[in-house]
Amino acid sequence: MSLNSRAKRLGSAAMGLFFMGAMMTAGTAHAQQADEKKWQPSKGEFIVPAGPGGALDTAARMISHMLQKEKLYPNLVVVNNPGGNMAIALNALDKHKGDGNYVMTSISSLMNQEILGKIQHKLSDYTEIVTLFDEYVAIAVRANSPYKNIHDLIAKFKASPGELNVGVATSIGNHIHVGLASPLKVAGVDISKMTVVPYKSSTESITALQGGHLDVVAATTPNLVGLTKSGAIRVLAIGAPERLSEPFENVPTWVEEGINVVPSSAQGVLGPKDMPKEQLDVWVNMLTTIAATDEWKAFVAKNHWREHFLGPEATREYRAGEYKQIRSVLTDLGLVKK
Secondary structure, three states: OOHHHHHHHHHHHHHHHHHHHHHHHHHHHHHHHHHHHOOOOOEEEEEEOOOOOOHHHHHHHHHHHHHHHOOOOOEEEEEEOOOHHHHHHHHHHHOOOOOOOEEEEEEOHHHHHHHOOOOOOOHHHOEEEEEEEEEOEEEEEEOOOOOOOHHHHHHHHHHOOOOOEEEEEOOOOOHHHHHHHHHHHHOOOOHHHOEEEEEOOHHHHHHHHHOOOOOEEEEEHHHHHHHHHHOOEEEEEEOOOOOOOOOOOOOOEOOOOOOOOOOOEEEEEEEOOOOOHHHHHHHHHHHHHHHOOHHHHHHHHHOOOEEEEEOHHHHHHHHHHHHHHHHHHHHHOOOOOO
């Protein structure tokens, strides 16, 4: 082979290596550009359909705190939008269609308001991100009440369902009302004839109980811890699958009392309508990360909630089952328009 031919062959090989290297460099650059274009949470809002200080607000602030602590979301501000049977909060979320920088508390009561016709929004139109935990409704009376256990109270409701004044917060037909009515319905009480009085908050309803204006209160467990410890109230039953920790360790569940109902209310995170999948995936990963931390687990346990982590699809299925149960109870309460 001539020297000229060899040079040509070497030249061709060198050119091939050059183009191969150029293609690899271009591919790496393209991948880097794709990573740069991948959605990254920056500055956003966590909308809470209730005022500050309650269970919904407390959970949202803990989520925001954990996301920032884990360096997952640099600036997520909790914004309280109470009122309008949660419609005000949903309207705020509607302003940010398809934008994952705006999320909201997902709670079973949204379906209650939808079923009751109090809002025009449908939970199924929004993007379910995850379910995080279940909260439980407890039934309480004053310490000096003649009703020593839940069966005493059931017997009274069966004999005179409208005689006792029962307090709930914050509205007739919400998850606390259903958490009370659901097991009583199974126990044979005519729940449509009960006298249920709505209060603006569980703090107000419990104060009314202590003052003798109410005979019974239904409330979620965090609201009852202090008065249970002091002995000012007696908790008769809790709608949990198993007994809770102190100070509720001696309070039976409905199932223990022979009433096979666990009327829990699930809480999680809801995204706006038409949220892109890549944004949904980022949110699921972030919330999966914080839910696995010891700090989050301790927070859930402290509030006497139960960890119940579900992804988007499982959450949609779970909500569908809840919807049927809630609608059934609200219909028996005579609250569903025909």
